[in-house]
Amino acid sequence: DVKVTQSSRYLVKRTGEKVFLECVQDMDHENMFWYRQDPGLGLRLIYFSYDVKMKEKGDIPEGYSVSREKKERFSLILESASTNQTSMYLCASYSSGTGGRNYGYTFGSGTRLTVV
């Protein structure tokens, strides 16, 4: 089974800190994603990457950046953490398969970030 591992389950950071959330997948998937999940708002796409060093903005990229230096690792960066970035962050990956079709996503177990 594909495994998507997020480095921290819980994280508490101070306002203004630079925060790195790490995600690693072990199945050579080319596509990786970062979502945040908030009560009443559901899951929203922050950034995604379809190849090493490639990145695309999702629906809510403001205040975030990403890095994909290796195929298996996709990092989400909060340049200057703010309290409104307190949330559950979920990483996902999948393989496009043949013909560019998409198959099932695999999610990590999430990082619950609190910014104080």
Added chain:
Amino acid sequence: GIQVEQSPPDLILQEGANSTLRCNFSDSVNNLQWFHQNPWGQLINLFYIPSGTKQNGRLSATTVATERYSLLYISSSQTTDSGVYFCAVLRGYSGGGADGLTFGKGTHLIIQP
């Protein structure tokens, strides 16, 4: 962008009951997935089902792409089925490749013993 609506938002059932969850989407899609998020927050992919019907044990799903809806059926519910069920569709295709998923707000299912 594409809109995804799920109903009902909340559902409370007794163990052993059957249920049907619905997902409506606003545009044609070539990728639709159902997920279950357990009480610990882990999202599990249940079905990749852009069209047709699939079954996996007590769960089955049907997508009627021409009418822009999908249904998730849970039969003989168990307490372990509790959690939030999400429907998600592909947003589209970016210039470089595939795009991310747009999620509905979910159906919160509680199965009581």
